[in-house]
Amino acid sequence: MITLDPQGTAAAAAAAATRPARVALAGFGTVGRSVARLLQHTPDDARLAAILTRRAAERRGEWPASGVTWTESIDEALDGADVFVELIGGLDPAERWIRTALGRGIPVVTANKQVIAERGSALFPLAAARGCELRFEGAVAGGIPVLGAIAGGLAGDAIAQVAGILNGTCNFILTRMEQDGAPFDDALREAQALGFAEANPAQDIEGLDARAKLAILAMVALRVQVTAGAIPAQSIAAVTPLDFQYAHRLHATIRQVAWAARNGAGDALAAGVGPALVPLTSPLARVSGSENLVTVRGQFGGETSFGGRGAGGGPTAVAVVSDLLAIARGARQPRAWRPLPQGAVSTEFATPYYVRFTVADRPGIIAALASIFAAHGINIDAVLQEPGFPDSARPFVVTLDAAPSASVAAALRETAALAFHVVPPLALPVLRSGAPERP
Numbered sequence: 001m002i003t004l005d006p007q008g009t010a011a012a013a014a015a016a017a018t019r020p021a022r023v024a025l026a027g028f029g030t031v032g033r034s035v036a037r038l039l040q041h042t043p044d045d046a047r048l049a050a051i052l053t054r055r056a057a058e059r060r061g062e063w064p065a066s067g068v069t070w071t072e073s074i075d076e077a078l079d080g081a082d083v084f085v086e087l088i089g090g091l092d093p094a095e096r097w098i099r100t101a102l103g104r105g106i107p108v109v110t111a112n113k114q115v116i117a118e119r120g121s122a123l124f125p126l127a128a129a130r131g132c133e134l135r136f137e138g139a140v141a142g143g144i145p146v147l148g149a150i151a152g153g154l155a156g157d158a159i160a161q162v163a164g165i166l167n168g169t170c171n172f173i174l175t176r177m178e179q180d181g182a183p184f185d186d187a188l189r190e191a192q193a194l195g196f197a198e199a200n201p202a203q204d205i206e207g208l209d210a211r212a213k214l215a216i217l218a219m220v221a222l223r224v225q226v227t228a229g230a231i232p233a234q235s236i237a238a239v240t241p242l243d244f245q246y247a248h249r250l251h252a253t254i255r256q257v258a259w260a261a262r263n264g265a266g267d268a269l270a271a272g273v274g275p276a277l278v279p280l281t282s283p284l285a286r287v288s289g290s291e292n293l294v295t296v297r298g299q300f301g302g303e304t305s306f307g308g309r310g311a312g313g314g315p316t317a318v319a320v321v322s323d324l325l326a327i328a329r330g331a332r333q334p335r336a337w338r339p340l341p342q343g344a345v346s347t348e349f350a351t352p353y354y355v356r357f358t359v360a361d362r363p364g365i366i367a368a369l370a371s372i373f374a375a376h377g378i379n380i381d382a383v384l385q386e387p388g389f390p391d392s393a394r395p396f397v398v399t400l401d402a403a404p405s406a407s408v409a410a411a412l413r414e415t416a417a418l419a420f421h422v423v424p425p426l427a428l429p430v431l432r433s434g435a436p437e438r439p
């Protein structure tokens with residue numbers, strides 16, 4: 001039964017408490033359809049009242065239940081609604097519709113990472129001013145209830161770091177490369193054929209999807225608002241099956257890791273998204289296929305990990321309906337609406353590195369590289385070389401002791417001027433604890 005009182009009046013609460021919450025659902029795609037199905041099992045708490053979509057008249061046969069209005073008008077959808085669920089994705093009209101609902105004092109649930117990461121700082125104060133909830137559990141790690149667990153269950157800790165595998169498509173591709181030696185392009189095609197990857201997979205591969213989720217995670221876990229676009233992102237496209245062979249020799253594997261850590265006492269964060277070496281013993285290394293994992297490191301509680309299905313209609317709909325039920329049952333978001341400081345993202349951190357070079361072989365290459373690294377104060381830890389490659393394109397790996405990211409970047413720029421490269425070098429951070437050693 002609904003107990004929410006968006007207008008703050010006892011009379012509204014008393015009236016609403018006698019009936020299930022009426023849900024206006026925008027978007028009837030993968031997640032929207034699953035939400036409609038799940039709401040069939042919650043008749044006492046919440047029921048579907050309206051579906052807002054394009055070509056509503058044409059599509060109404062897709063969910064012909066009685067008492068459900070199909071409409072193309074936000075005003076009609078919100079008429080008499082107790083909760084608005086936004087599942088269309090993108091910024092417009094999603095943001096506009098969320099504003100309209102909040103403006104009318106109607107609480108909102110969304111799974112839209114883009115709208116929360118990019119417009120959350122304006123939407124939260126609006127929700128606060130109207131005294132209503134804006135929930136978004138489905139926007140990060142799909143079916144894993146990590147935001148609620150952090151904001152509620154870990155509220156007593158001082159969280160210093162979050163790290164995770166937040167993009168199931170990349171994890172699927174990387175684990176296919178690891179387990180079967182599949183080249184990147186084949187693993188990507190397989191992900192597309194199985195429906196994991198979009199026809200245009202750039203958002204996943206380049207790390208843009210994961211960094212929007214990371215910005216939301218940082219907001220909830222580290223209580224700092226950062227712009228997703230300020231988080232550096234590196235593509236996974238240059239990783240090859242050979243890199244997994246070298247990583248295994250180093251007792252590590254490669255995952256697309258999204259990490260953020262407090263950087264000193266202020267509101268600055270160090271953060272990044274991209275392929276990284278993680279130890280085989282790390283929980284991040286054990287995530288395979290399209291699963292997601294988030295690890296949180298607290299000053300008092302140490303490391304806690306949350307894993308499971310990070311995407312898909314069913315798991316994401318569970319997160320959406322759970323948010324919706326929390327609203328219908330009158331729960332209040334923990335730490336609701338305290339304005340957050342706007343934090344800067346530092347791209348400076350220190351960590352060990354893995355660098356794979358592919359060269360046209362000739363004497364003196366290692367000496368030339370060593371002298372450039374030494375000039376930047378970077379110490380070489382080891383040089384690894386698998387046998388059996390032709391002189392014309394011979395790969396080898398240099399591992400570096402922990403070094404500042406800026407120094408490594410500067411050294412690599414300098415090495416790029418040397419004439420022996422056949423393929424641009426690939427430099428990956430080694431994240432022994434899920435994040436750099438000195439953020």
Ligand SMILES: NC(=O)c1ccc[n+]([C@@H]2O[C@H](COP(=O)([O-])OP(=O)(O)OC[C@H]3O[C@@H](n4cnc5c(N)ncnc54)[C@H](OP(=O)(O)O)[C@@H]3O)[C@@H](O)[C@H]2O)c1
Pocket residue numbers: 026027028029030031032052053054086087088089090092093111112113138139142310311312313316
């Ligand atoms: N799928 C997942 O695994 C997953 C996981 C976590 C979060 N999410 C998030 O959940 C949201 C929905 O994702 P989805 O996978 O369900 O997307 P989807 O399958 O593409 O469905 C989107 C729905 O919204 C409708 N829509 C889009 N723009 C509209 C507009 N301007 N006016 C009216 N209707 C519009 C689409 O209608 P048409 O058919 O007419 O285009 C479609 O019915 C997104 O924010 C996504 O990031 C998805």
